[in-house]
Amino acid sequence: MKINLISDTVTKPSQGMLKAMLDAEVGDDVFKEDPTVNKLENIIAQTFGMESALFFPSGTMANQTAINLHTNPGDQLICDKYAHVYNYEGGGVSFNSGVSCKLINGERGMFTNKQVLESINPPDFYHSPKTSLVCVENTTNKGGGACWDLDEFKKIKQTCISNNLSFHLDGARIWNAIVKTEKKPKDFGLLFDSISVCLSKGLGCPSGSVLIGSKELINKAIRIRKILGGGMRQVGYLAACGVYALENNIERLSEDHLKAKEIESTLSKLSFIKKVEKVETNIVIFEIKANISSELFLNILNGKGVELISMGDNKLRLVTHLDYSNEMHKSFLKILNDLKF
Numbered sequence: 001m002k003i004n005l006i007s008d009t010v011t012k013p014s015q016g017m018l019k020a021m022l023d024a025e026v027g028d029d030v031f032k033e034d035p036t037v038n039k040l041e042n043i044i045a046q047t048f049g050m051e052s053a054l055f056f057p058s059g060t061m062a063n064q065t066a067i068n069l070h071t072n073p074g075d076q077l078i079c080d081k082y083a084h085v086y087n088y089e090g091g092g093v094s095f096n097s098g099v100s101c102k103l104i105n106g107e108r109g110m111f112t113n114k115q116v117l118e119s120i121n122p123p124d125f126y127h128s129p130k131t132s133l134v135c136v137e138n139t140t141n142k143g144g145g146a147c148w149d150l151d152e153f154k155k156i157k158q159t160c161i162s163n164n165l166s167f168h169l170d171g172a173r174i175w176n177a178i179v180k181t182e183k184k185p186k187d188f189g190l191l192f193d194s195i196s197v198c199l200s201k202g203l204g205c206p207s208g209s210v211l212i213g214s215k216e217l218i219n220k221a222i223r224i225r226k227i228l229g230g231g232m233r234q235v236g237y238l239a240a241c242g243v244y245a246l247e248n249n250i251e252r253l254s255e256d257h258l259k260a261k262e263i264e265s266t267l268s269k270l271s272f273i274k275k276v277e278k279v280e281t282n283i284v285i286f287e288i289k290a291n292i293s294s295e296l297f298l299n300i301l302n303g304k305g306v307e308l309i310s311m312g313d314n315k316l317r318l319v320t321h322l323d324y325s326n327e328m329h330k331s332f333l334k335i336l337n338d339l340k341f
């Protein structure tokens, strides 16, 4: 049995999702004539209580578009040192928008309003870059699936308003945070100038993200998406997966969270594990003892059909997801318990 835990992006469309694709009514989305894409965008905008939404091929493109719209070349954005926009988008912040990042040394990818205040460059001090945007991530990826406290977001929002900064949420796994913290999408919609959400992570779609914001922002986003090469034609086949996933795959995220919790509990009892980071959602980050190389550890697991990824510093990451079945889970826990070093 192959057990792939490298990411929650590895899922394949279920029979139900494939049927939704077959049944989808499509049109040319570059002319905004794809009824299924329009439907998905409307549902997501309404779900978050925001005016407008736009479908993107990837979360990276949705984030990069938001950053481009909220900044001018030479500006600086504020984000955590673990942020996806800084670490994992190929340097797009500088490539696409000519912007630098002021990194905050946060906790598990999260920071405080006080740290934001300390990171804003004085607007009249023309020697330093102009701060124009704060980017946060919920749940945090490199931070191990941690969920932000909504009250901290509210404080940062006030800081953004008083300092004329835009506020962007990289919500690649916002659904996990919503299910875990029992918040409503509208709680987030109220606070941010833009939110990107992924359909191809926990929700199990083959591809696709959506950027949400005001009508004015999204009207501008269409041009940036076109420039980045993200204008697609009969993409309703992918949007149909999104509509299907919103109806069928959100509540069940709690099952992924439960499995991750059980893996945490198993790992924390093993003698060769140094530390397991607190599991909140579907990401488990753990550190193995220094006398075992992570390469060896990964190779042994690979030999047993299990795939995880290394995060450097002897840290490993695994992510539970829709296609990680109960049977695989049982088998994986047994493999872990049987490991000997």
Ligand SMILES: *Cc1c(COP(=O)(O)O)cnc(C)c1O
Binding pocket: 057, 058, 059, 060, 061, 063, 084, 085, 137, 140, 141, 170, 172, 173, 198, 200, 201, 209
């Ligand atoms: C996956 C992810 C993205 C977007 O990634 P794509 O692979 O481009 O869809 C953005 N932010 C975070 C935190 C992610 O985990």
